[in-house]
Amino acid sequence: MINTKKMVKDRDYGCFLIALLSNSNIHPLINEEYNKNRMKYDELILKHKLSQEDYCKRVPEDIIDLGLKLTGIFLSSCGNEFLIKILKSGWPNLYNYIKTSKEIIYEEIKEINDYGLDRLDEDYSIIIIKVISDIFNKKLGYINDNSKEEIERYNKRLGFAGGINKKQICEELEKDFQLASQNVKYTEMLTPQVNAIINNHLLRGITFLFYFYSIDLTDFVQYYDIIESDKELIAAYLLATKTALPDIINNDLKREEMANFIIISRFFQNLMEKYRALHKKYLKFYEKSIKTDIEFEKLKEDNLYLKEQIEKLECENKQLKEKLKIVSLDTIREKEKEIINIKKQYDEIIKEKDKLIEENKEEIQLLKMTIENLIDESRYVNEEQITNDALTGTRGVIIGGTPQWQQHMRKIVPHFKFIEVEQLNYDTKILENADKIYFNTAYNSHAMFYKTINAVRKNKIEIVFINNNSITAGFKMFGQKNGQYKGEHLVS
Numbered sequence: 152m153i154n155t156k157k158m159v160k161d162r163d164y165g166c167f168l169i170a171l172l173s174n175s176n177i178h179p180l181i182n183e184e185y186n187k188n189r190m191k192y193d194e195l196i197l198k199h200k201l202s203q204e205d206y207c208k209r210v211p212e213d214i215i216d217l218g219l220k221l222t223g224i225f226l227s228s229c230g231n232e233f234l235i236k237i238l239k240s241g242w243p244n245l246y247n248y249i250k251t252s253k254e255i256i257y258e259e260i261k262e263i264n265d266y267g268l269d270r271l272d273e274d275y276s277i278i279i280i281k282v283i284s285d286i287f288n289k290k291l292g293y294i295n296d297n298s299k300e301e302i303e304r305y306n307k308r309l310g311f312a313g314g315i316n317k318k319q320i321c322e323e324l325e326k327d328f329q330l331a332s333q334n335v336k337y338t339e340m341l342t343p344q345v346n347a348i349i350n351n352h353l354l355r356g357i358t359f360l361f362y363f364y365s366i367d368l369t370d371f372v373q374y375y376d377i378i379e380s381d382k383e384l385i386a387a388y389l390l391a392t393k394t395a396l397p398d399i400i401n402n403d404l405k406r407e408e409m410a411n412f413i414i415i416s417r418f419f420q421n422l423m424e425k426y427r428a429l430h431k432k433y434l435k436f437y438e439k440s441i442k443t444d445i446e447f448e449k450l451k452e453d454n455l456y457l458k459e460q461i462e463k464l465e466c467e468n469k470q471l472k473e474k475l476k477i478v479s480l481d482t483i484r485e486k487e488k489e490i491i492n493i494k495k496q497y498d499e500i501i502k503e504k505d506k507l508i509e510e511n512k513e514e515i516q517l518l519k520m521t522i523e524n525l526i527d528e529s530r531y532v533n534e535e536q537i538t539n540d541a542l543t544g545t546r547g548v549i550i551g552g553t554p555q556w557q558q559h560m561r562k563i564v565p566h567f568k569f570i571e572v573e574q575l576n577y578d579t580k581i582l583e584n585a586d587k588i589y590f591n592t593a594y595n596s597h598a599m600f601y602k603t604i605n606a607v608r609k610n611k612i613e614i615v616f617i618n619n620n621s622i623t624a625g626f627k628m629f630g631q632k633n634g635q636y637k638g639e640h641l642v643s
Contacts, residue, residue: 155230192223
């Protein structure tokens with residue numbers, strides 16, 4: 152028998168969510184059920200700290216919202232019943248086949264096209280078959296070895312999906328890491344190798360692909376020696392090649408291959424860290440939004456209770472007035488005072504509620520704007536765009552960036568105004584006459600960002616973002632066009 156509360160704690164739960172949510176037919180059912188008892192499900196999500204679970208790192212961001220909602224439902228008393236409901240709705244033919252068949256054959260499932268399971272050897276589809284089989288306490292069988300290999304391949308993939316103990320692996324390979332740091336040197340290997348693969352079609356293709364998304368790979372290549380973060384790269388390479396490190400070091404070809412892997416993998420390692428950071432910000436924002444919704448619902452309940460109390464007191468007051476002839480005037484006045492005091496309390500609570508709602512609205516709006524600005528590619532400018540702005544006489548204000556970067560920028564665009572990271576108490580009036588604000592996210596603070604965003608919103612000033620501290624091609628072009636800024640003014 153299935154137990155959704157237990158399934159949430161399984162190491163392969165992320166794969167289970169992906170398998171379920173890949174079927175868009177069940178999405179309306181999830182939203183419908185969630186909205187029926189939103190407050191209860193939100194409290195379960197917060198109580199179990201679901202946003203901090205490892206499975207959240209695996210579920211794609213386009214369905215993570217649905218994944219959290221569904222998990223809240225699974226943790227409730229109706230979780231088992233709801234899982235059966237979405238399985239029936241999302242995969243009706245498969246559900247009926249398993250329910251009515253005495254023996255479940257993998258090959259038979261593959262031969263029928265209307266089960267809603269495309270590419271049975273990929274994308275976690277087999278987990279749907281297994282879950283429905285568990286409901287009816289039936290085992291999945293197969294006829295030929297190819298099917299056996301498909302199922303075993305899925306099980307192996309599922310094992311990796313639960314996560315690998317990176318720390319343990321790196322500790323076990325500490326001696327190998329020391330050996331690599333001694334033998335893979337800047338002058339001897341990595342620098343020549345970087346130079347050798349500059350014209351490699353694979354790397355150039357990856358570089359241009361990143362340019363499509365306004366990402367400069369050269370910003371990631373700040374070092375060439377083996378460093379601490381390379382432990383996981385070396386560990387991954389050794390696991391993939393199943394080759395001892397001394398055998399690689401002593402073989403020119405294998406050593407060159409490992410160097411290529413380290414160089415290219417650094418790019419992806421950096422991007423993965425950026426993605427995880429943004430993913431974490433989104434989950435924190437989602438969690439904060441849930442907390443605000445819960446507080447709002449509680450305020451609504453308090454408001455309803457107070458209204459009921461007022462109505463009750465007003466009814467009592469009416470009855471008292473009807474008994475005016477037999478009740479003393481003093482008693483009536485005491486009741487009226489009681490009503491007035493309760494009304495005052497009610498009015499104060501209403502004011503407090505309205506204030507809280509307004510404060511949360513501003514905070515949520517600011518957070519929403521912050522996230523939208525951070526993920527909106529159109530908000531980021533490259534060096535060429537800043538150059539064009541400067542040449543057309545744009546009145547700009549540059550905020551943040553390293554002191555060295557700002558120093559060189561003052562030479563490049565002397566008519567711009569500059570605010571350093573440490574100038575948190577700067578007068579925002581400096582922004583009022585600006586045509587555009589250039590905010591350097593690569594070297595800045597959250598406090599400076601929020602202060603600047605508030606001033607920008609108030610004065611309706613255009614703001615764009617810079618994500619590096621280098622002055623390269625774009626500013627060199629600017630100097631050539633002006634004829635006054637030469638190479639000694641530039642950082643390359």
